[in-house]
Amino acid sequence: MTQTGIPYIFMRGGTSRGPYFRRADLPKDRATLAEVLIAAVGSGHPLNIDGIGGGAAVTTKVAMLSVSEDDWADVDYFFAQVSVEDRLVDFKPTCGNILSGVGPAAIEMGLITPTGDETEVRIRAVNTGAKVLARVQTPGGALTYDGQTEIAGVPGAAAPVALNFMGVVGSSTGKFLPTGNLRDVIDGIEVTCMDVAMPIAIARAQDFGLTGYETAADLDANTEFFARFEAIRIEAGKRMGLGDVTKSVIPKFALLAPAKDGGTIAARYFMPWNTHPSMAVTGSQCLASCALTPGTVADGMLDRPTQSPANVVLEHPSGTIEVLVDFNTADGFSLNSAGLLRTARKLADGNVFVPSRIWKGA
Structure with a gap:
């Protein structure tokens, strides 16, 4: 045979x-x-x-x-x-x-x-x-x-x-905030490096001259943007303790923007060398946690829920995904569990x- x-x-x-x-x-x-x-x-x-x-x-x-x-x-x-x-x-x-x-x-x-x-x-x-x-x-x-x-x-x-x-929490790095900071500045861009289900370097869309509402195809065609964020992602990987991530799909990269269709916040998620057509389940948990955490790059983009559990609705290129987040704020933000419904x-x-x-x- x-x-x-x-x-x-x-x-x-x-x-x-x-x-x-x-x-x-x-x-x-x-x-x-x-x-x-x-x-x-x-x-x-x-x-x-x-x-x-x-x-x-x-x-x-x-x-x-x-x-x-x-x-x-x-x-x-x-x-x-x-x-x-x-x-x-x-x-x-x-x-x-x-x-x-x-x-x-x-x-x-x-x-x-x-x-x-x-x-x-x-x-x-x-x-x-x-x-x-x-x-x-x-x-x-x-x-x-x-x-x-x-x-x-x-x-x-x-x-x-x-x-x-x-x-x-700390799925790959062992820490909620792998760099120890709510925000880091890399190549002039403020980034929140967070590890909840998936380590992600998270930035504001507006800091790249984007709206955060672009389609996946439009973002994939923006090679200048991809080159810029890839350099940031690689440096973020080093700061997060992940070593040389040039050939690794982690950390992922994501952009946030204010919601425009009734959700909690808008998000674009990168895999990392192309744009996710919708939203990753693991990524959604990290982005929801970022949205709920005071002091991150999400500040000013949403009316932050204070009662737990909170239903965080992420707007993505194909629609929305809902994450039910059980958390507490007794000593900063900490996540207990996250629930999602899939098929x-x-x-x-x-x-x-x-x-x-x-x-x-x-």
Whole structure:
């Protein structure tokens, strides 16, 4: 055989999609694993023509599941971000949108048995250590994808997947404010470096001569802006203790602006080398925390909620995303948990094939 078949489920999770594997069906060592994922996705071509990727960062994501080694959790979720063109795999971050499909995929794989009309799945995000309680719809003990929940960036409606994120502060750096400051100045731009579910360098759109309401396509076409913020992002990564982030997707970068469509605040999120078409689940938690924290670059852009829990509505290129933030302000701002409502859908299953010269199989 010149190819190795690997069982997988192809799923949409939130506003992302990709293959979901059993971790046991993949190579143990990271170097070989990376080559297998590059081949499966087809990284190295703008259309991922030789793989199952979709030619965008939101469609070259991978989930790997196993029975959890953590006493609290049921499922371990190991995430990989595969680049579209550069044949790179980043195992540092996690993805909350892909996590939306972890509960349903775990049931599909037989890792979880439905427990009633709604099944709770306790998930440990291996990359960051975050703990997430997912509530999946299983009426009569059977998994369903049908429902009436709509999310911006996805056509139609589907069954809701409720996510409650815990232990997300300092996900990658161990600190809420990795630089120790509410604001830093980098290349003349004020930036809040914050780590909640995802480390992000956050700035004001107006400081780049932008409104913050631009479409993703308009921002992607602004190469001068991308070059400027990439230099800031790289320096922010050093200050946040992440080292040389030139080839890493973290920290992410984001812009804030006053809301214009009835939300709490407007946001644009970068992945980081292109604009997210909607909003990342992990990123939304960090941006909501930034909005709620006095002294950050969000000051003056919103009427800051003071009662917990607060429903923070982020306006993004495709609509809005709501984050229910449980926090306290007894000693500055501190986050207890963040809740979001997403959807997921199984698209296909079977085997994905990679050349046997890369890996001959388990």
